[in-house]
Structure formats: C-alpha cells, structure tokens
Amino acid sequence: MSKSAELAALIRARAGAAPVRLGLILGSGLGHLAGAVQGVAIDYADLPGFPHAAVSGHDPKLVVGDLEGVRVAVFGGRAHYYETGNPAVMRLPLEVLKALGAEAVIATNAAGSMRAGIRPGDLMLLSDHINVSGLNPLIGEPTDARFVPMTDAHDPALRARLRAAADAEGVALPEGVYAWYSGPSFETPAEIRAIRLLGGDAVGMSTVPEVILARFLGLRVAAISTITNMAAGLSDEKISHQHTKAMAPLGAVKLEKVLRRMLRGLGSDPI
C-alpha cells in the first residue's frame, strides 16, 4: 500500500469512512477556521511523514469533519519551502487528501498587497500566480505526469462559486495575481517594484507549490489571500510576522463567511 493510502486508512479509522469532498489549507493566523469544523482532530505528529515543523500562527493538525454539511479536511498547519528547503513538503498531505476522496482544495494564505485598491484586512482571490522563486515541487518526479498544464490552474468554476458566495455575503473578493517569493525574509522594496512590473498584485511565501501539486494530483484548486499589509516600500507600516499574525484574523472572519456560504450552496453538485 502506498504511504498516502496507509495514512488515509488511518485517518478513516479515526474520523470515519465517509469520503472527504474538499480540503482546506489554512495560512498564517487563519487557524481558528479549523475550530469551526465539527469533527476529529489528528496531530500531524500522529501522521508519519506529515511535516512536523510548525511556523508560529499555524496549528499542525488535520481536522476531518463537517462544515455546513459538507465533509472537509482542514490542514491547520501548512509547511513552507523556507522551513526545510523542500518545495514538495506538502506533497504527502495533498496525496492523502486525494486518497480521502477529495474533489478540490482551497488554499489560504496571508499576503502583502501591491495594489492600491486591495488593503490590509481585504481578501483577494487568486486568478493566477507567478512563481518568482523558480522552484518547483515536481522537480525529480520521474513520470510524464510532471508536465502539468497550468492554464486555468486556479479553477474557473470554483472561483465563480467563491465570488458568488462573497457577493451573497457582501464581502469584496477582487481577483488578482499572487507572486510566490521563497521567504523567509520579506521582500525588499526594489523586489516589490520588480514583482509589480511582472504583473503581481499580492506577494507571499506559500500556496504556489500546493497549487502545482494539486493540479499534478488531479485536484481542482482555488486560493484566497488575506491581505495583512501593503508590500515592502508601499506604506510606512513596519512589516513583520507578528504583524501578519495580528492582521490575518481580520480577513479570516470574511473568509469564514465566504467559505460557509459556498459550502451551504453546494448540495450534491460537484464542487
């Protein structure tokens, strides 16, 4: 049995056998969403091969259960490339999600905005991304499946559902392009000017490897940023991880409304 199949069996034994429909990956400061799910929490430490290292502001637990009547698996902590130097660090968790039956995954993150109209506390739905880091989680993957098409990687139908849910909740959900910068240091103002010229609207240290891995695994994917700050050089505010953690909950409240509304409207339709 593959490692992901073994872990999926272990998770089913603890959380029940009903197939999971949707995965949610929670970004910095967004952990309380895991508490909204009625289900079983499993520490990553009990899931051999899951990333152990945790960034403060993340809670390394998998919660499997119901949110608005839809079976979800919530990854309370994500691992980042900058923790270990491994861009494929989220591959096993996503393989397990697939093995649990998920159709789709929604990734969330904290990000800095490069667009004047998108402010701290706002949400941004990713229409696309730019891999500024040049790293790729599929380097070393030996099969032809590694040649993953990335046109419409951010699933148009799933994005439409999220926009409709945001509209219904009166939450602004502008779309924009997310640029993945490796971290863990923040960007310089010159780097931000460069990334803006390239077409980025927000910048952050995660999500892009997960989007690539999700598409590789045949999971549909969408991602939402909670904007915690204007990117380096675009405001006088000091940028720090402390500030990110303090600001993320502002967006998290909106995010929870949007996600709940989307799930409520789902019924038995494909996600």
Ligand code: HPA
């Ligand atoms: N840059 C990178 N990552 C971030 C930022 C930022 O400005 N804010 C929150 N995460």
